[in-house]
Amino acid sequence: MTTVAPPPTPPAAGPATGVRAPGLRTAPPRLGARRPGRRGLxxxxxxxxxxxxxxxxxxxxxxxxxxxxxxxxxxxxxxxxxxxxxxGSHFAQVLSSPAFWSAMRMSLAIALVVVLGAMVFGFFASLALSRFRFRGRTQLIVAVLVVQMIPAEALFISQYRMLDGWGLLNSVAGMSLLYLGASIPFTIWMLKGFVDGVPVELEEAAMLDGCSRMGAFLRITFPLLGSGLVASSIFAFLASWNEYTLALVALTSDDSRTLPLWLTSFSGQNQVTDWGAIMAGSTLMAVPVVILFMTVQKRMASGLTAGAVK
Known part of the structure; x- marks a missing residue:
């Protein structure tokens, strides 16, 4: 009688053999689980x-x-x-000063003119540089970049003589003109990047549907540039609101001062610096900036969401 040998026993699974037992499955890693090292980092x-x-x-x-x-x-x-x-006497001292309200009106007027002018000129210039091919386009883009590289202090003397010759010293128009010259090149370069990000096929489709080129710009491209326009307007506003050195050169009259120049009236060589009034004035000067950022942040988020849905 022949004896049948029993089948070989499979090796047991374990770290010694490295063989997984048949029929057993390893648990998949949990989603969202972090390694201890990553959690520490x-x-x-x-x-x-x-x-x-x-x-x-x-x-x-x-x-x-x-x-x-x-x-x-x-x-x-x-x-x-x-x-x-x-x-709160320092705030009362600042708010009761007629010079503070005069400087506030002048700063707001200059900032409003600069923001509107920079948005209008920057928007149409960025559209021209992004959508059209014309002679001298490359040279114009290089010129915009070169203008931003010139130090502002190198232009003070020529700017002062220019405003003096035109009779625009100590005026809102003169300061707005100088700040526009400094803000428009950066605004053009910033908005050009946003316009390049909008596909030109959207405008071509709108023109096929009957829109003119200007109508396609205003109805298609303009709404999609909301975030770029907001960012550029904030830069133009801050550049004119907080500027000090150019205003110190061009505004020589005590009756025509912006807020940064007005703050210097609390300190001098022959008087003790009134730090309480300076800090109170700086706080009040920052209030319009904070309100602007809070308002713009909500509108920027809603505009980006609406553009993505459309």
């Missing part, structure tokens, strides 16, 4: 971001804190970190 990155955020916000907080401190607290050797027992 994320914590470190968040901590560094918080430190940088606090370092960026500290000057703003110190400005607000100093604006509410009394003169005695400001002059102490030990810094006062919280305005306990502070006062």
């Amino acid at each position: 994320s914590v470190v990155a968040n901590a560094v971001a918080v430190v940088f955020g606090l370092a960026w916000l500290f000057p703003v907080y110190w400005m607000l804190n100093t604006a509410f401190l009394t003169d005695r607290q400001i002059q102490q050797r030990v810094p006062v970190l919280f305005p306990v027992g502070g006062t």
Whole structure:
């Protein structure tokens, strides 16, 4: 009688053999699971971001804190970190000054003219450079770049003599003209990048449907450039609102001052610097900028979403 040998026993699965047991499946990795190393890096990155955020916000907080401190607290050797027992007299002093409201009106007028002028000229110039091919186009683009490379201080003397010859010193028109010359090249270059990002086929399809070239620009391209127009307008506004050196040269009269020049009236060689009034004035000067950013941020987000849906 012959004996049948039993079938060989498969090797047991385990780290020693490296063979997986038949019929067993490894569990798939969980979605969203992070490795311990990545989690540690994320914590470190968040901590560094918080430190940088606090370092960026500290000057703003110190400005607000100093604006509410009394003169005695400001002059102490030990810094006062919280305005306990502070006062609002510095804000009252600034708001009751006729020079503050005169400087506010002049700064707002200049900023409004600069923003509108930069948007109009920059928009049509960027469309021409992006959509048309004409003689001297490359040279014009290079000229726009070269103008931005010229230091502003190198043009002060020529700009002053130009405004003096035209009778535009100490005027809104003269300062708006100078700020427009500095803002338009950057606005053209920025908007050109946004216009290049809009496919020209959209305008061609609109012209096939009966729109003129200008109508295709205004109905198709213009709504899609909302984020670019907002970003360019913010740059033009800040460039004219916070500028100091050019205004110091072109505005020589005490009755014609912008807000940055008006702030210098609280300090001088023959008087003690009134830091409380300076910080209160700087806070009030920053209020229109904060309101603008809060308004523009909401409209920018809604405009981008609507453009994506369309």
